[in-house]
Amino acid sequence: xxxxxxxxxxxxxxxxxxxxxxxxxxxxxxxxxxxxxxxxxxxxxxxxxxxxxxxxxxxxxxxxxxxxxxxxxxxxxxxxxxxxxxxxxxxxxxxxxxxxxxxxxxxxxxxxxxxxxxxxxxxxxxxxxxxxxxxxxxxxxxxxxxxxxxxxxxxxxxxxxxxxxxxxxxxxxxxxxxxxxxxxxxxxxxxxxxxxxxxxxxxxxxxxxxxxxxxxxxxxxxxxxxxxxxxxxxxxxxxxxxxxxxxxxxxxxxxxxxxxxxxxxxxxxxxxxxxxxxxxxxxxxxxxxxxxxxxxxxxxxxxxxxxxxxxxxxxxxxxxxxxxxxxxxxxxxxxxxxxxxxxxxxxxxxxxxxxxxxxxxxxxxxxxxxxxxxxxxxxxxxxxxxxxxxxxxxxxxxxxxxxxxxxxxxxxxxxxxxxxxxxxxxxxxxxxxxxxxxxxxxxxxxxxxxxxxxxxxxxxxxxxxxxxxxxxxxxxxxxxxxxxxxxxxxxxxxxx
Numbered sequence: 001x002x003x004x005x006x007x008x009x010x011x012x013x014x015x016x017x018x019x020x021x022x023x024x025x026x027x028x029x030x031x032x033x034x035x036x037x038x039x040x041x042x043x044x045x046x047x048x049x050x051x052x053x054x055x056x057x058x059x060x061x062x063x064x065x066x067x068x069x070x071x072x073x074x075x076x077x078x079x080x081x082x083x084x085x086x087x088x089x090x091x092x093x094x095x096x097x098x099x100x101x102x103x104x105x106x107x108x109x110x111x112x113x114x115x116x117x118x119x120x121x122x123x124x125x126x127x128x129x130x131x132x133x134x135x136x137x138x139x140x141x142x143x144x145x146x147x148x149x150x151x152x153x154x155x156x157x158x159x160x161x162x163x164x165x166x167x168x169x170x171x172x173x174x175x176x177x178x179x180x181x182x183x184x185x186x187x188x189x190x191x192x193x194x195x196x197x198x199x200x201x202x203x204x205x206x207x208x209x210x211x212x213x214x215x216x217x218x219x220x221x222x223x224x225x226x227x228x229x230x231x232x233x234x235x236x237x238x239x240x241x242x243x244x245x246x247x248x249x250x251x252x253x254x255x256x257x258x259x260x261x262x263x264x265x266x267x268x269x270x271x272x273x274x275x276x277x278x279x280x281x282x283x284x285x286x287x288x289x290x291x292x293x294x295x296x297x298x299x300x301x302x303x304x305x306x307x308x309x310x311x312x313x314x315x316x317x318x319x320x321x322x323x324x325x326x327x328x329x330x331x332x333x334x335x336x337x338x339x340x341x342x343x344x345x346x347x348x349x350x351x352x353x354x355x356x357x358x359x360x361x362x363x364x365x366x367x368x369x370x371x372x373x374x375x376x377x378x379x380x381x382x383x384x385x386x387x388x389x390x391x392x393x394x395x396x397x398x399x400x401x402x403x404x405x406x407x408x409x410x411x412x413x414x415x416x417x418x419x420x421x422x423x424x425x426x427x428x429x430x431x432x433x434x435x436x437x438x439x440x441x442x443x444x445x446x447x448x449x450x451x452x453x454x455x456x457x458x459x460x461x462x463x464x465x466x467x468x469x470x471x472x473x474x475x476x477x478x479x480x481x482x483x484x485x486x487x488x489x490x491x492x493x494x495x496x
Contacts (some may be wrong), residue, residue: 005059007088024063024196025060027197027262034050035198035202035203036049037068039101050077051187052189055356056305057492058213061337062340062342063419072299078433079284079312083371084285084372086258086371086374088255088372088375091254091258092254092257094253094257096253099256099260100253100256101150101151103151103152103236103240103256104152104153105152105240105251106218106240107243107244108318109123109157109166110159110161110185111396112162114341115385116386116426117426121165123137125427126371127383127393128397131401134166134169137154139401141251152479153180153231154178156181156244157183157185157215158185159185159187159212161212170409179486183222183365184225184418185212185217185218186220188210188213188356189210190345192351193460199347208395211357213356213358214358215359215360216360218329219330219331219363223331232324237314237324238323240256240319240362243382245320245384246381249319249380250403252379255373255375259323262369262371263369265323265368266323266363266364266366266495267320267322267370267371267373268364268372269316269373270381271315271379271380272379273312277315281316282314282315283372288462290364290365290371290372291362293306316317318361319375319379320361330366330367339358341356341357341358342355342357343355377413378416385420386420387420387424388418389430390437391440393437394440395407402490413443416444418444423449423450423451424448433452433453433454434454435478438454439457439459442483443464444462444463445463446465448463448467450466450467450470452473457478458479458482460483464487464492465488467486468489472489474488474490
C-alpha cells in the first residue's frame with residue numbers, strides 16, 4: 001500500500017536541552033541527514049526523511065529524559081480511581097451492536113517466532129487443529145461478517161521482519177469474505193550505546209542495523225501509510241487493536257457499545273494480575289492523569305513494589321479500542337509523547353546498541369475520556385511459549401468459528417500453571433515429545449524438566465512434577481493417569 005506522508009518533521013527546527021544533549025542531537029541530525037541524502041528516488045527520499053524525522057523526535061525525547069536523570073517520581077504513583085477502571089460485568093451484554101459496521105480490527109503482527117524456534121512471522125505458527133494464529137483471526141472476522149451481515153476489515157501491522165512473508169501468506173484468503181489490509185510499522189536505526197550515533201552507514205545497509213520501534217509506532221505508521229484516512233473515508237470510526245498471539249482477543253460488541261455510549265476515545269482492557277503477570281504494564285494515576293506504567297520505566301529500587309499484586313492489582317492485556325478520528329487529531333496536532341523504552345542489545349559482532357521503543361498503550365493519556373475495562377482472564381490468552389501452546393492445544397479449550405472457549409467441563413475458573421523445561425522450548429522439540437495432547441481438565445500445576453516423552457491419551461490431574469535428571473530419560477506410557485504425582489529418575493517402558 002502506497003504511503004503518503006503528512007507533515008514531514010524537518011530535522012532543523014527542534015530545540016535541545018543541555019549542552020551534551022545538544023551535541024548528541026546535532027551529531028545525530030548530521031548523520032541522519034547524511035543517510036537521507038543517499039536516497040536517490042525523490043518519493044522514497046521523502047518517505048525516508050519523514051521516518052527519520054519521527055525517529056529524531058523520539059531520540060530527542062530520549063535525550064531529554066536522560067538529562068533529567070529520573071524515570072518517574074515514585075511518590076506520585078497511585079492506583080487509578082475506581083471510575084477509571086470499569087468492571088466488565090457492569091457493561092450490558094448485547095447480541096448485536098449497531099456500531100459494528102464502524103469497526104476495524106487490527107492485529108500487531110511485527111514479531112518473529114524465533115523464541116519458539118520458528119522462522120518467519122510468529123502469526124504463521126500452527127496453534128490448534130492445523131490452524132495458525134492468522135487462520136484463527138481470519139476465521140473469527142469472516143464468521144462475524146457473515147453472521148452479522150457487516151464488513152469489518154482485518155488489518156495487520158507488519159514490521160520489515162514480517163511484511164514480505166505475511167503478504168505472501170494472506171493471498172490464500174483471497175476468496176474469503178474478508179477485506180485484509182496491511183501496512184508497515186517504521187524502520188528505525190539502531191544507536192551505538194557509546195557514541196549515540198546511528199549504526200547504519202547507508203539507508204539500505206544490513207537488516208541488523210535497523211529495528212521496528214515497538215507497537216507505540218502504530219499511530220504514526222497508520223497515519224503515514226494513508227490507511228487511517230482510507231478507513232475514515234470508508235465510514236470506520238473505531239479500531240480494536242490486539243497482539244496477534246492473544247487468542248482471547250475477540251470482538252466484544254458489549255465493549256464496543258460501551259465505548260460509543262461513554263464517549264471514550266480510548267479503552268484499555270485490563271485483567272486481574274496473577275503471579276505469572278508480575279512484569280505486565282499497569283494502569284496508574286499520575287498527577288491526576290491516567291497512565292500506563294511499564295516495568296522498564298520503574299526505578300530499580302521499586303521494581304519489587306511494581307511486581308506486587310497487592311499494590312497493582314491489574315495489568316494491560318494490550319487489547320485496545322481507539323477512536324480513529326482521535327488518532328488523526330493526536331498525530332496531526334503532534335500531541336503524541338509516548339514514554340521512551342530503552343532496549344539494550346548486543347549485535348552479533350559484539351557492538352552494544354540501544355533501540356528506542358514505545359508502547360501503544362502509553363497513548364491512553366492523550367485521548368479524551370480514556371479508561372480501563374477490567375475484563376475476564378479469558379480475553380487474555382497469549383501464546384508466548386510452548387507452555388502456553390500446551391494449554392491451547394489441549395482439551396481445556398474448544399474451538400468454535402476460530403474462537404477458543406474454555407471447556408465447560410473444567411471445574412475451576414483458573415488455567416493450570418504449566419512450566420515446561422528446555423527440551424520443550426522449541427516448537428519442533430515440543431511436538432516430538434507428545435503422541436497427542438494430554439487430557440488436563442483436572443490439572444492444577446505441571447512442571448516437566450529434562451528428557452521426557454508422553455504416550456497417547458495421558459491424563460494429568462492435580463499437581464504433577466516430572467523431572468528427568470541429566471543423562472536420564474522418562475517415558476510416560478500411553479493411557480497413564482498421573483494424579484498428584486512426582487516422577488523422577490529414569491523410566492522407560494517398552495510397548496510390546
